Amino acid sequence: MLEALRALPGLKEKSRGVFYRRSKSFLHFHEDPTGLFADVRGPDGGWERFDVTGLAGRTALLAAAAQLAR
Numbered sequence: 001m002l003e004a005l006r007a008l009p010g011l012k013e014k015s016r017g018v019f020y021r022r023s024k025s026f027l028h029f030h031e032d033p034t035g036l037f038a039d040v041r042g043p044d045g046g047w048e049r050f051d052v053t054g055l056a057g058r059t060a061l062l063a064a065a066a067q068l069a070r
């Protein structure tokens with residue numbers, strides 16, 4: 001998943017798993033007792049949370065990140 005995110009144009013990984021688009025934080029990961037999650041900044045500036053513990057969530061995250069990173 002990280003390799004696919006690193007390949008997206010316009011994103012820069014400032015530290016492991018923390019991506020910026022232009023000068024703003026765009027995507028980051030965090031873990032809690034229920035699993036692994038990623039937060040992606042949407043077009044309105046708010047954050048959208050993805051449960052990336054399973055394949056369906058990782059696929060949705062990659063699709064959203066590719067669309068929003070444009």
